[in-house]
Amino acid sequence: MLDWLFRPQCAACGDPQAPLCIGCVGSLVELGPACPLCAQPTGEREVVCRRCATHPLPLDRIVTPWRFGGELASAIRRLKFTGATHVARTLAPLWAPIIAALVADSESAIVVPVPLHWKRRFKRGYDHTWLLAIHACAHAKVAPPRPLLRRVRGSPPQSTLRASERWANVRGAFELRRGTDVKDHTVILVDDVVTTGATLAAAAMPLRRAGAQTIVGVALARAD
Numbered sequence: 001m002l003d004w005l006f007r008p009q010c011a012a013c014g015d016p017q018a019p020l021c022i023g024c025v026g027s028l029v030e031l032g033p034a035c036p037l038c039a040q041p042t043g044e045r046e047v048v049c050r051r052c053a054t055h056p057l058p059l060d061r062i063v064t065p066w067r068f069g070g071e072l073a074s075a076i077r078r079l080k081f082t083g084a085t086h087v088a089r090t091l092a093p094l095w096a097p098i099i100a101a102l103v104a105d106s107e108s109a110i111v112v113p114v115p116l117h118w119k120r121r122f123k124r125g126y127d128h129t130w131l132l133a134i135h136a137c138a139h140a141k142v143a144p145p146r147p148l149l150r151r152v153r154g155s156p157p158q159s160t161l162r163a164s165e166r167w168a169n170v171r172g173a174f175e176l177r178r179g180t181d182v183k184d185h186t187v188i189l190v191d192d193v194v195t196t197g198a199t200l201a202a203a204a205m206p207l208r209r210a211g212a213q214t215i216v217g218v219a220l221a222r223a224d
């Protein structure tokens with residue numbers, strides 16, 4: 001029984017091979033040339049996008065290795081919506097190297113996941129981004145993530161909104177937990193999927209106000 005329960009499965013398709021089956025690895029699409037500040041794909045070459053040139057984000061940059069799509073998208077959906085919490089561990093190798101490199105770059109790096117509102121976490125029974133971050137940090141052999149942010153406003157999921165609505169939806173949605181010291185630290189702000197960068201930007205605001213020196217957003221995948 002226990003063997004059956006804990007048998008590793010491919011995160012995306014449920015194939016009982018581990019960690020990702022060959023078919024699912026084959027469907028991964030690298031981000032490719034993108035804005036070095038917000039990770040928006042820029043076609044042929046890597047250039048700062050128009051938005052970042054005129055309205056820079058309140059974080060230093062966003063890094064993400066993959067495009068949201070194919071079997072990676074179905075794996076993230078299974079993790080979020082079907083209680084398949086083991087997926088968080090299976091996906092860890094896909095982005096742990098980025099987290100390891102960022103932590104190695106700074107003496108004071110802290111990994112901070114973007115939190116769900118407590119009501120949504122309560123309904124789902126877990127915070128999928130927290131699980132993704134825990135396993136990515138473990139795989140990267142760095143200190144575990146720290147729950148320094150609180151989502152103080154429940155808001156509709158960003159994925160249900162148009163790009164233009166996403167900024168207003170999350171503005172002021174995050175606060176730093178009382179007694180948290182991030183002054184002069186590098187904060188690695190972790191989320192599952194990045195689209196416009198609005199959520200990472202909103203989560204970066206209280207960190208910036210509290211004196212974080214560098215804030216780098218890291219997402220597992222970028223959606224359009």
Ligand SMILES: [Zn+2]
Pocket residue numbers: 010011012013014015020021022023024071
């Ligand atoms: Zn698979």
Ligand SMILES: [Zn+2]
Pocket residue numbers: 035036037038039040048049050051052053
């Ligand atoms: Zn940009």
